[in-house]
Amino acid sequence: MTVPPAVEVPRTWALHPDRALPSDPGVRDVAREILRTTQHLPIVSMHGHVDAAMLADDEQFPDPAALLVTPDHYLVRMLVSQATAPGPIRDAGVHTVADLGVGPGAEADPREIWRRFCAGWGAFRATPTRFWLEHVLIDVFEAPAPPSTETADLLFDHLSERLAQPEYRPRALFERFGIEVLATTDPATSSLDAHARLAADGWAGRVIPTFRPDPLLEPARADWASLLPALGESSGVDAGHYDGFLDALRERRRAFVRAGARATDHGHLRPDTTPLADANARRLFDDARRGEIGSAAAAAFTAHMLFQMAEMSAEDGLVMQLHPGVVRDHDRGAAARYGHDIGYDIPIATEFTRALRPALEAFGHHPNFRMVVFTVDETVYSRELAPLAGAYPGLRLGAPWWFLDSPDAMRRFREATTDTAGFRNTSGFVDDTRAFCSIPARHDLSRRADAGYLARLVAEHRLEMDEALDTAADLAYRLARDSYPAPAGAAA
Amino acid sequence: MTVPPAVEVPRTWALHPDRALPSDPGVRDVAREILRTTQHLPIVSMHGHVDAAMLADDEQFPDPAALLVTPDHYLVRMLVSQATAPGPIRDAGVHTVADLGVGPGAEADPREIWRRFCAGWGAFRATPTRFWLEHVLIDVFEAPAPPSTETADLLFDHLSERLAQPEYRPRALFERFGIEVLATTDPATSSLDAHARLAADGWAGRVIPTFRPDPLLEPARADWASLLPALGESSGVDAGHYDGFLDALRERRRAFVRAGARATDHGHLRPDTTPLADANARRLFDDARRGEIGSAAAAAFTAHMLFQMAEMSAEDGLVMQLHPGVVRDHDRGAAARYGHDIGYDIPIATEFTRALRPALEAFGHHPNFRMVVFTVDETVYSRELAPLAGAYPGLRLGAPWWFLDSPDAMRRFREATTDTAGFRNTSGFVDDTRAFCSIPARHDLSRRADAGYLARLVAEHRLEMDEALDTAADLAYRLARDSYPAPAGAAA
Amino acid sequence: MTVPPAVEVPRTWALHPDRALPSDPGVRDVAREILRTTQHLPIVSMHGHVDAAMLADDEQFPDPAALLVTPDHYLVRMLVSQATAPGPIRDAGVHTVADLGVGPGAEADPREIWRRFCAGWGAFRATPTRFWLEHVLIDVFEAPAPPSTETADLLFDHLSERLAQPEYRPRALFERFGIEVLATTDPATSSLDAHARLAADGWAGRVIPTFRPDPLLEPARADWASLLPALGESSGVDAGHYDGFLDALRERRRAFVRAGARATDHGHLRPDTTPLADANARRLFDDARRGEIGSAAAAAFTAHMLFQMAEMSAEDGLVMQLHPGVVRDHDRGAAARYGHDIGYDIPIATEFTRALRPALEAFGHHPNFRMVVFTVDETVYSRELAPLAGAYPGLRLGAPWWFLDSPDAMRRFREATTDTAGFRNTSGFVDDTRAFCSIPARHDLSRRADAGYLARLVAEHRLEMDEALDTAADLAYRLARDSYPAPAGAAA
Known part of the structure; x- marks a missing residue:
């Protein structure tokens, strides 16, 4: 017996209008009808890694x-x-x-x-x-x-x-893609210069920064103490002692709010938010400045700082985004030779129920607090995140992220979370991409996956068609916009 | 671009006969045929939280x-x-x-x-x-x-x-709902007065109690020692020392058996069943009486007591139900202000393979022993519970519970457990509800979900239609009845 | 109300040609077309438990x-x-x-x-x-x-x-089943006599051994020290000290390579591959010889030995198979009375991301290294194994194994891994069976499940038909063959 050779079927290269829609003809018809109403909605991209300078410069790729x-x-x-x-x-x-x-x-x-x-x-x-x-x-x-x-x-x-x-060019594509607003991700010490240049060009509110202080909150990093002067300089506050460190972060958050930011972003290994007594936090900060902090103490400090970030979010209204659960640079040799973010980041099992408890008990019902949580451990969808998001008004479930941003994983997300959290406790789609040209593709795929899921609900008589259409607009557009409101006092 | 407003489709408010059935027309036809045979079967509700007094009083809601x-x-x-x-x-x-x-x-x-x-x-x-x-x-x-x-x-x-x-009124609805038997959940120290009144009214065997001793088995509770006198009083046995405590529990179980109980119920955080040496158990009991037990020792005592409960079940034939894995009162402030069971109970990852080993090694093949295990951590379905239930005759898999009682989660339950445990190692549906009027709805949804699952098996030629019909009656009716047999010596 | 009796539908007992194919008519048509091209491909069975002596003897069952x-x-x-x-x-x-x-x-x-x-x-x-x-x-x-x-x-x-x-008779069935190659599983100390007899009968390359040294790598076993003499004898190397032990294992691997082996197999509880310093490994080996090794030290030695196995695989080219995560003999009493492998093996949650890191950092890019990992904890598919296999060239994802070898579990495997690992980082189907007569059935079911999955991708316009046909041949035949290449220098 021999294996048949791959058959070469001639084809014209085009996108099929029904791609990634359910195959059942009855469901597909409904999905098409739903997709027709969302396919051309503007893109609200509230979490991503496009470089603002690319748009500020607007030079040829x-x-x-x-x-x-x-x-x-x-x-x-x-x-x-x-x-x-x-x-x-x-x-x-x-x-x-x-x-x-x-x-x-x-x-x-x-x-x-x-x-x-x-x-x-x-x-x-x-x-x-x-x-x-x-x-x-x-x-x-x-x-x-x-x-x-x-x-x-x-x-x-x-x-x-x-x-x-x-x-x-970048700005022409931005317009062509129908992007209403695009959030970038920026270090806490960023000058936000590119955002200022964009604002000066009349792009205020269209490209907005996101406050990402990760390295500053991880005192076990070899370079941690060396980051403090930049924080001090960018904030105008002496960040060399614990109270000044907090003040400097507060000041930088204010600067981000002034530059249009809607959110912060936090990507530590664990989502633990357990606060320390102030005296302990001060001591660990000082230990870390001397390079004398152990890994358990450093993790405790990071958890403490996430609680502080939650408290600051309740104060200044920046939405707090959490993306935990990834071992970065799994192949340390490859990272040393070639750098970070090159494909060697691997998820681990992640616990949320207890980790988020301190922050949610303290701020989960605060009218000014919003946390959006993402996971690459899909076991927590039905077990932890949907029950939490279906109870605490301050918590929303982030869209399927990273290794889970495929048609089947997006379907599993809806199937595992909707029962307990409904739709309106989810955050709307985020593309989370540095691949600028793929932004429309990613939103398109998300809208197709959601249209397929909603169509099945309609076909199974679990949702009326008018509700499905309304929900589809929520998922494709409104929730992304409404989950990231402008902080009170922000520059419009 | 603007978002289209939600379209208002006029509709008559009615239940669609095909609700929650699969959308594929061929599968739906089979599912309808299956459902037709189970839809009107009596309801056997072997686990729930309806108040027996409501039925005993039979007053207007x-x-x-x-x-x-x-x-x-x-x-x-x-x-x-x-x-x-x-x-x-x-x-x-x-x-x-x-x-x-x-x-x-x-x-x-x-x-x-x-x-x-x-x-x-x-x-x-x-x-x-x-x-x-x-x-x-x-x-x-x-x-x-x-x-x-x-x-x-x-x-x-x-x-x-x-x-x-x-x-x-409650009893009229009970009849109208077609409830054959309804199990309530009752504290170990309950007088079972409402059940006695129902029996006196000719309702013996229709509303039955379930023995739930949770607080008595958790010696870390602040009120634990204060519960012992009530146990002593209700049992007529001095529960102030360890051996009396066990005897008092045995006596209360006998009283429940006499009142028609078929089962016990246990809702601790962990399902650990590791027994202690008697001397250690006695010591921990005495420590707890003095309010001097630590949390690890208290957890060990709870595990020990679950083993005792298993042993007593092998003796008296009460089915042992386990519902572990939920952090109760996640928001402790809300619990303090508003009370328990108000929506702040959140699951955690739960281990069963090792936790159940002591009880299953000891009693898993005992002809008089039956354990039914429920989970809100669905990862254990294929990994732990189906393999265990597919091996030990004394173990059955409880129906999808709480956050998992939706059409999609019920489908995932069958898809994840049937391969390894088959159908007859599952317990039949339990509604687990305190919402009396929703009992028929919950059983109806379960029957629809199972009809859909079985219909797919038939449509995929993995099951014959006669087998599907027989299995549907098992899942809707027979297994719920047969999983909770009357203990030997019970008042029929 | 009474339960309807099971309806007895008369039927002819036959295999339905569409069994286990999707029920949606459009998808089924595509699945049939795909299955037609793979259904009669030869069987490459690279991991199983058939006894080579059965084929060498070729006696009546x-x-x-x-x-x-x-x-x-x-x-x-x-x-x-x-x-x-x-x-x-x-x-x-x-x-x-x-x-x-x-x-x-x-x-x-x-x-x-x-x-x-x-x-x-x-x-x-x-x-x-x-x-x-x-x-x-x-x-x-x-x-x-x-x-x-x-x-x-x-x-x-x-x-x-x-x-x-x-x-x-066995050989006649082997031919009738269309088996191209069948791998057995053999103790590290096996004489490989049956394989030699098969080779002498002209069956070289059709039935090949697999090197399984499990007991030798678990020094906490009561019989561990007693196994060393047999290792020494079979290898001709003194295995009574650590360095000789390694040399003896190397020599046995060479003997397996000469007998046609393509792979090793390792079924420990955890997949940890953390190496020890040589001095520590020597010390633990000596402790174990004296029967003085604790369980934590024994687990560390096993992890160290898995790292050694990875290193030897990079040297000699034997594919390293890992099957962790099962508590063997869950009912120790049943094992003592009736023996092992009788149905009381139960999975546990298993961590891979950190466990495999040492071996993958060291050998994951080595051109001569290949690891195939199997799991019975399906939560790791999307979270750990697909991300790892989609990054390290030395790692492939094994087929759904044991409790996961059903139509629905095989579908979940593809749905959870393809997004991140694609198809070519999977190993091809392995039947893992000791039930010789079920080999064709198991490969048939796998081909049906994959045909169904691929058909859905085609029907959802996520894959072209020519690609689906090519991929189907990969999954049914080529990947099983290519994932287990003959080690360089092997007796072809």
Whole structure:
């Protein structure tokens, strides 16, 4: 017996209008009708990693590989995962992330990087990366054919030609994508210069910063003490002692609010929010300044600081976002050689019920407090997060994040949370991406997944059609906007 | 771009006959056929929280809010979860559970509470609460329209008028609901007076008690020592020392058996069943009497007592029900102000494989022993509980419980457990409710979910239709009855 | 009201061609088309527990019970799980595993065992055991009717008559099943005599051994020290000290490679791979030789040895298989009376992200290293294993294993892993069975589950049909073959 060769079916490369909708014909019809009402709603992107300077500068993107391959850790890791298996990816010369342009001494020829990506296109079958890239290539760039060893150069030239056109500059794409507001993620000590330049260009409120103080809240980091002077300088407050440190953070949060920020973001390993007595916190701060803090004490300090962040959020109205549960740089050798955020971040089981208790007991009913929690441990959806979000008014469930942003995982999210938390205790979709061109694709996929879920509810007579349409608009647009209200006293 | 307003589709308010059945037309036809054979089977409700006194007294229910809103923690928590978000719930004046009638100093006007609930109807979209309430309002009360700000007074008056009729008294509804037997949950020290009155009225065997000794088995409780005299008094055995304590529990179990009980119920945080040496148990008991037991020792004593309960079950034949894994009163401030069981109970990850080992090794093959285990951590279905229930004859898997009693969660339960445990190692549906009027709705939903699951198996040629029909009767009726046999020597 | 009796629908006993395919007609059509291309591909069975001596001897199978009932722990445990419930299984005399022929003093009459199994046929409804047995009985043995109390003797005689025919000898069935290669599992100290006999008969490369050193790597076992002499003897290296122990293992691995082995297999409780300093490992080895090692130290030694196994795999190219997370002999009393592997093995939650880190950091990018990881804790699919396999080229995700080898669990596996790991970071199906006659059934079910999954992707326009067909051949055949390459220098 022999294995049949892959059949080559000729096809025109296009996005199917029903992609990622349910296959049952009755459900699909309803899903189509729902999608029709949400598909063209504006994009409210309240959590992401696009660089504000890119929009402030509004310069031409350099080349297809630098735009679509090298910075996309979803894509890089998948290609590397096939680097030792016989096949097109190894044959194309992919051994490490460096062969895709990542890290010092990396491959410098964008065309070569692009060819390697095209050779590995098959590895993305049925992944969300494939869905997003098809959308980007077809819908944004009108690419004529799917990536392959044969089409690599053709596509590279096609994309390069498009990128040279003014219609493909960042701001033009921003308009074309229908983005109403885009939140970036910015270090606590950021000058927010790019945001100021955007505001000066009349873009106030369209591109907004997000306050992310992670390194400052992790005193076990080798560089922690060295970060304090920058905090002091950026805030104008002496951050060299504990009380000044808190004041400096408060001041930086105010500056972010003035620059239009709606939220903070916190990505520590654990979501523990247990506060310390002030005297203990002061002592740990001083220990850490001397480089004498152990890892358990450092984790306790981080938990204490998350409680402080919750308290400050209740004061200043910045929505507090939590993204815990990921071991960063799982391969420490790769991180040392090539850098961070290159695909070696791996989730762990994460506990929320007890971890969030201190903050929720203290602020969970506060009228000015809002926390949005994300997870890559989907076991907590039905067990912990939906019950918590279905009880505390201050808590909303963040959209499926990172490894869970696929059609099936988004469906599982709704199926596991809606029973207990309903729809309005969820935050609306966030794309969480640094891949600017993929923003419409990601929102499109989310709207399709939600249309499919709602259509099934309608088809099973668990929801009326008018309710489904109203809910679809909630999920696609209103909840993202309403979950991140402008803090009282913010510059409009 | 603007968001389309919600389309108002006019509709007649009725229960769709195909609600919660699969949407695939071929599967639905099979599901309908299966449901037709189970829909009108008697209700065997072997685990719940209806007050026996309500049936013994058989008095008119006070008002719609007291019947349907205030005591339903599913409903109260969901309304409160939206209390700080702009919208109809906040606008209606819901800030805390007190605004829904819960706790001291709470809102006292039933009409006002009812209006708040009606204003928040939209929050329940696609939740099981919505499904149950629709069933109650339409099927039990023939309500003319869905709740809304506009219909609130109309519905309140309609329901009040019905409640005044004799057909809406508890016993009349009990008959109308087709309840064959209803188990209540009763403290270990209960006089079982209401059950005696029911028996005197000819209701022996129709409303039966369940032995729930939780507080007595948790020596870390501040009030633990103060509970012992009542145990002594109710049993006629001195419960002030360890051996008397065990004898008193044995005697109370006998009294429950005489009153018709089929089961015990245990809702501790952990399902650990590790026994202690008698001398250690005696020492911990004495420590606890003096108020000198630590939390670890108290947990060890609770585990020891669960082992004792298992041993007593093997002796007296009461089925041992376990419901672990919930942090009660997550918001301790809310509990202090408003009381318990008001929506702030949140699950945690729960381990069963090792926790149940001592009890199962000792009694898992005993011909007189039966344990039924429930979980709100659905990760254990395929990993721990189905493998255990598929091996030990003494263990059955309880129905999806609490946060898992929705159509999708019930489907996940079957999909995750049937492979390894089959059907006959599950316990049959339990409604676990204190909302008396929702009992038929909950059993109806369970029968629909099971009909849908079985129909898919038939449609996928994994089960013959005759087997599906037989299994459907097992799941809807026979297993609930057979999983809770009358103890040998019980008053039939 | 009375429960309707089970309807007896007359039927011809046959395998439905669409069994276990999706019910949606559009999806089913696609699934059929996919299945048509994989259904008759050769079977590559790279992980299982068939006894090589059975094939070397090629003698007639003894009787239906010894072939199909007694050695199948899936089947035995399910029957025993119903042993105390009123019903046909108890009535047929099943009280313990001994009544099914397991253990010393067990039931010795094969016909009586067979009758008990037939009486319990109903307990397997909707389980994979039922699916496999139907396939075996109908497709392999042309049985005329499903098992029941009435058909038991008829079937026993029918099967006995078939087993007496030369076409039902092991090698004849091997050919008929279309097995291209079958891996057995063999102790590290095995003489591999049966494999040598097979090779002498011209079967080189068709039945290959797998190196399983588990007991040697668990120094807390009471018999551990007594195993070392056999290791020394089989390897010709003094295994009585740590360095000799490692050398002896290396030598045995070489012997397995020479005998055609492709892989090792490791089934410890935890997958921890943290290495020790050599001096510590030596010390623990010596402690263990003296019987003086504690359980924590023993676990640390096992973890250290898994790291050594990974290092040896990078050296000699044997694929390293991990199967952690099962508490063996959960009922220690049953194990003492009846033996191991009789249905009392129960999974626990298992952590992989940190456990595998040392081995993956050290060897995860090594061109000669391949690890295949299996789990019975499905929560790790999306959270840990898919992210790890989607990053490290040295890691592949094993097929759904043991309690997860059913249609629904296989679907959940694809839905939870494909997004992040794609298809080519999975290992291909392994049947993991000691039930020789069920091998085709298990591969058939896997191919059906994958055809259904791929068909849905096609129907949802997430994959093109040509890609689905190509991927289906990967999953059914190529990946199983390619995930277990012949080590460099192996006797091809």
